[in-house]
Amino acid sequence: MTALPDIRPGATLGIVGGGQLGRMIALAAANYGLRVHVFAPDADSPAFDVSAERTVAAYDDVEALARFAASVDVVTYEFENIPARAAEALAAKAPLHPNAAALATTQDRLTEKRFINDLGIETAPFRAVDTTEDLARALAEIGRPAVLKTRRFGYDGKGQRMIRAEGEADAAAIDPATILAEFEGAPCILEGFVPFEAEVSVVAARGVDGAFAAYDPCANEHRNHILAVTRVPAPGIAPQTEAAAIGIARRIAEALDYVGVLAVEMFLVPQADGPARVVVNEIAPRVHNSGHWTIEGATTSQFAQHVRAVCGWPLGDSARVGGMAVEMHNLIGGDVDDWAAILGRPGAQLHLYGKGESRPGRKMGHVTQFVQKS
Amino acid sequence: MTALPDIRPGATLGIVGGGQLGRMIALAAANYGLRVHVFAPDADSPAFDVSAERTVAAYDDVEALARFAASVDVVTYEFENIPARAAEALAAKAPLHPNAAALATTQDRLTEKRFINDLGIETAPFRAVDTTEDLARALAEIGRPAVLKTRRFGYDGKGQRMIRAEGEADAAAIDPATILAEFEGAPCILEGFVPFEAEVSVVAARGVDGAFAAYDPCANEHRNHILAVTRVPAPGIAPQTEAAAIGIARRIAEALDYVGVLAVEMFLVPQADGPARVVVNEIAPRVHNSGHWTIEGATTSQFAQHVRAVCGWPLGDSARVGGMAVEMHNLIGGDVDDWAAILGRPGAQLHLYGKGESRPGRKMGHVTQFVQKS
Numbered sequence: 001m002t003a004l005p006d007i008r009p010g011a012t013l014g015i016v017g018g019g020q021l022g023r024m025i026a027l028a029a030a031n032y033g034l035r036v037h038v039f040a041p042d043a044d045s046p047a048f049d050v051s052a053e054r055t056v057a058a059y060d061d062v063e064a065l066a067r068f069a070a071s072v073d074v075v076t077y078e079f080e081n082i083p084a085r086a087a088e089a090l091a092a093k094a095p096l097h098p099n100a101a102a103l104a105t106t107q108d109r110l111t112e113k114r115f116i117n118d119l120g121i122e123t124a125p126f127r128a129v130d131t132t133e134d135l136a137r138a139l140a141e142i143g144r145p146a147v148l149k150t151r152r153f154g155y156d157g158k159g160q161r162m163i164r165a166e167g168e169a170d171a172a173a174i175d176p177a178t179i180l181a182e183f184e185g186a187p188c189i190l191e192g193f194v195p196f197e198a199e200v201s202v203v204a205a206r207g208v209d210g211a212f213a214a215y216d217p218c219a220n221e222h223r224n225h226i227l228a229v230t231r232v233p234a235p236g237i238a239p240q241t242e243a244a245a246i247g248i249a250r251r252i253a254e255a256l257d258y259v260g261v262l263a264v265e266m267f268l269v270p271q272a273d274g275p276a277r278v279v280v281n282e283i284a285p286r287v288h289n290s291g292h293w294t295i296e297g298a299t300t301s302q303f304a305q306h307v308r309a310v311c312g313w314p315l316g317d318s319a320r321v322g323g324m325a326v327e328m329h330n331l332i333g334g335d336v337d338d339w340a341a342i343l344g345r346p347g348a349q350l351h352l353y354g355k356g357e358s359r360p361g362r363k364m365g366h367v368t369q370f371v372q373k374s
Numbered sequence: 375m376t377a378l379p380d381i382r383p384g385a386t387l388g389i390v391g392g393g394q395l396g397r398m399i400a401l402a403a404a405n406y407g408l409r410v411h412v413f414a415p416d417a418d419s420p421a422f423d424v425s426a427e428r429t430v431a432a433y434d435d436v437e438a439l440a441r442f443a444a445s446v447d448v449v450t451y452e453f454e455n456i457p458a459r460a461a462e463a464l465a466a467k468a469p470l471h472p473n474a475a476a477l478a479t480t481q482d483r484l485t486e487k488r489f490i491n492d493l494g495i496e497t498a499p500f501r502a503v504d505t506t507e508d509l510a511r512a513l514a515e516i517g518r519p520a521v522l523k524t525r526r527f528g529y530d531g532k533g534q535r536m537i538r539a540e541g542e543a544d545a546a547a548i549d550p551a552t553i554l555a556e557f558e559g560a561p562c563i564l565e566g567f568v569p570f571e572a573e574v575s576v577v578a579a580r581g582v583d584g585a586f587a588a589y590d591p592c593a594n595e596h597r598n599h600i601l602a603v604t605r606v607p608a609p610g611i612a613p614q615t616e617a618a619a620i621g622i623a624r625r626i627a628e629a630l631d632y633v634g635v636l637a638v639e640m641f642l643v644p645q646a647d648g649p650a651r652v653v654v655n656e657i658a659p660r661v662h663n664s665g666h667w668t669i670e671g672a673t674t675s676q677f678a679q680h681v682r683a684v685c686g687w688p689l690g691d692s693a694r695v696g697g698m699a700v701e702m703h704n705l706i707g708g709d710v711d712d713w714a715a716i717l718g719r720p721g722a723q724l725h726l727y728g729k730g731e732s733r734p735g736r737k738m739g740h741v742t743q744f745v746q747k748s
Contacts, residue, residue: 008713008731009710009713009728010728022406026424027401027404027405027424029425029730030401030424030723031398031725031726032725032726033713033726033727033729033739034728035423035424035728048426049404049409049425049426050400050401050404050425050426051411051423051424051425052423119560183465231670262702278433283477296695299402299721299723308717313714313716314714314716314718316717317720317721321670321696321744322695322696322698322744323396323698336383339382339407340687340688341385341689343682343687343690347673347689347691349403349673350406351466352383352405352406352407353407354383354384354404354407354408354409355407356384365407370695
């Protein structure tokens with residue numbers, strides 16, 4: 001008989017970050033009889049409303065982070081832009097899952113892409129860009145169209161600028177110095193274009209014991225750089241491509257000695273002969289919007305799975321419930337005004353995040369629905 | 375186009391009672407973007423850990439109840455033993471669902487049974503018992519075996535005494551004066567024996583607009599007077615019996631002008647010719663242990679359905695997910711020590727209530743599992 005895990009029901013899970021992801025982790029933790037302590041800088045954080053303990057402090061308040069970590073049994077987080085010093089302060093006082101190395105690797109687009117390529121996994125072509133000369137050379141080498149991005153702190157299309165292909169409207173106006181000036185000296189990366197036919201993600205978990213459980217790869221549709229719809233299974237995906245995508249997520253998780261749920265966003269590039277090629281876009285070292293369908297659609301939700309993993313508990317079954325196909329639609333900004341109509345739609349599962357104000361581009365909730373047998 | 379409900383996401387739901395039922399209502403409310411304020415007398419109440427606001431005060435503290443109700447948009451409760459004065463204090467300051475009449479009718483076994491019979495619905499035979507003479511006469515009229523119960527405040531077999539049939543062991547020792555002395559003057563009811571083949575319950579919801587939605591009737595297995603296992607669909611139940619059981623729940627809900635989820639416990643009595651006869655045992659004016667399977671097993675859980683109803687929102691779909699059969703097993707007392715093994719069991723859905731100490735007979739959690747296509 002194996003020993004019981006150190007973290008038992010009744011223990012306290014610390015969550016850094018108070019948005020909807022932290023809130024849904026907190027709800028899953030409560031369902032397992034855990035207490036939750038949320039650390040977030042904003043007193044209005046949605047996750048506070050469902051947590052037993054709350055700390056309002058800045059992410060760079062190292063003393064507050066240390067006190068927080070000392071008061072809980074294990075720490076996790078809902079977003080990857082935690083400063084390295086904060087991660088150190090947390091890890092000094094409590095087990096931190098996923099680990100600080102996963103944070104450091106994934107919060108910098110350049111470090112992340114080098115790490116992925118070092119595993120023999122393909123990414124978009126890229127070059128580091130710090131100066132006007134770097135950008136000119138990178139454009140010459142990678143070609144256009146391309147996207148210039150800040151290396152750190154970007155999300156949902158923020159900190160990005162498209163550079164059009166030659167011959168497109170405004171393409172002639174492109175001047176490296178002007179473009180780089182928009183980024184105000186932030187270290188950047190230029191990423192080349194990937195001619196993809198679909199965007200998919202693999203949401204998966206790795207346990208303390210190395211166990212690995214992936215959800216079925218899902219297809220993601222973005223609007224204005226923000227996830228709009230997730231469909232699972234991914235329509236038309238070949239079994240070999242599914243297996244390749246899951247294998248890539250597993251190699252990444254193992255290389256990071258990862259504990260918890262992660263998401264790997266990928267492009268599928270059509271090939272003349274054979275199944276699509278898988279190109280990794282980015283890694284999210286956390287639960288992920290493209291995994292929200294698992295709340296109803298999988299035997300174990302990504303939030304429950306994350307709690308199991310970070311507590312050192314056995315991973316749960318990641319199979320789709322009854323083998324059914326599922327769709328998840330985000331409610332962005334004013335979409336949420338339809339809440340009453342959605343409540344009346346047969347089979348629609350409404351989730352709202354308790355955010356006061358709906359602003360354009362703000363994720364206010366989501367709707368999940370079983371669609372048919374796959 | 376109909377008007378939007380008065381209670382909108384972002385509003386505050388007040389819940390009287392801080393046990394596992396209040397906790398699971400709070401989790402469902404959070405999922406709809408509602409804030410939750412829990413009122414309970416015990417500072418260690420499990421529901422506090424998942425609520426935005428907490429009031430620790432006694433159920434007869436009328437001033438605290440009034441302040442609580444004035445601070446929320448709608449009030450509901452997790453248990454039926456709320457004093458009438460408390461219900462009045464709540465209803466004076468906020469909409470109270472289910473209403474005070476539902477509480478008054480169901481918190482007294484005598485009033486409840488008379489109400490049910492007045493609807494033309496069968497119960498066990500019963501007599502009011504206040505004196506030794508009442509008990510002697512009731513035993514003579516109803517016969518033995520029978521059960522003497524306090525009219526109020528009983529649950530899980532507390533406040534009950536079996537009176538054996540003549541000829542059984544100890545039956546000769548039965549003396550009305552001795553028996554009644556055990557009840558210390560509490561008003562009682564003697565209930566006759568019902569020769570049932572199965573215990574079922576109908577968990578159902580009624581909306582502000584009179585809409586009604588029932589879950590499939592489920593079969594309940596008790597051990598030591600405490601619910602142990604719920605199975606849905608009820609094994610072997612005839613379609614006519616299912617329809618009759620649901621019809622009874624609907625008549626009861628309508629007669630009480632009920633808003634929210636209620637459970638009606640019933641006995642099925644075999645008949646020589648035709649389907650089983652339905653005899654009502656009792657009404658619970660609240661979410662119910664025999665509806666816990668709906669968290670995974672139904673499109674809308676009983677907790678989500680209750681929140682929808684008390685907020686004046688449209689009722690959700692009560693169908694079983696994928697038409698699958700479901701079993702729910704309670705974790706009573708030391709059963710909860712198996713939590714780690716249950717986490718490792720494929721398909722088992724563990725729910726723990728965050729109660730500190732496991733005592734014999736205490737409900738610590740439950741486990742739900744899909745069993746097969748029905």
